[in-house]
Amino acid sequence: MSAKWKIDPTHSNVGFKVKHMMFTNVKGNFNDFSGDFELGEEGLKDAKLDFVAKTASVNTNNADxxxxxxxxxxxxVEQYPDLKFHSTSVEGSGNEYKINGDLEILGVKKPVSLKAEYSGLMKDPWGNTKAGLNVSGKINRKEWGLNWNSALETGGVLVSEDVNLDIELQLIKE
Incomplete structure (x- = not known):
């Protein structure tokens, strides 16, 4: 039997990092996000995951x-306020999974496979049931139309095409 879960935003982070000038990483995150999840009694097996991040909430600690x-x-962000993910299947067992789904950015929906580490269940001091989930993966931003770049005089480009995802979620059972 599956149960409904929500993201606990105060104990979660939706992060990413991108190579800048081809040699250092710039990290960022989305500060405004939500999700609806259905988890079964066997961890992520047969889980259903729907996630939304507000693109205007992107934060790299540099206003410009x-x-x-x-x-x-x-x-x-005016035309495309949401970045969305909808799972289509989950494979794996124990605490190692692959979450397959559709990622939508700029109105472009493409399939992705993300690695997920399921930390299990725990009761917090107030009696709430929590679940922990770390999701990671790599996408090529150009596949979603995020094409802007600038050539460097020394060769290469200012911003890598690859974006590494690092998402830490603490879920709370409804």
Whole structure:
């Protein structure tokens, strides 16, 4: 029997990192996100996951960069306020899983497979049942139309095409 879960936003982080100038990583996250999940009694087996991040909430700790990311060069937050993920299947057992689903950015929906580590269940001090989930993966941003870049005089580009996802979720049973 499955149960419904929500993200506990105060104990979760939706992060990413991208190579800058081809040699260092710039990290960022989305501050405004939510999700509806159905988890079975056997961890993530047969789980259903729906997730939304508000693109205007992108945060890299640099106001100029964040404003550029919100512009039409990247997320175009006025026209596309949501980044969405909907699972289509979950494979694995124990605490190691692969979550397959559709990722939608800029109105472009593409299939992705993400690695997930399920930490199990725990009761918090107030009697709430919690579940822990770490999701990671790599996407090529150009597949979703995030094409902006700038060539470097020394060769290469300013922003890598690859985006590494690092998502830590604490879920709370409804």
């Amino acid at each position: 960069r964040d404003n550029h990311l919100r512009s039409g060069d990247f997320f175009n």
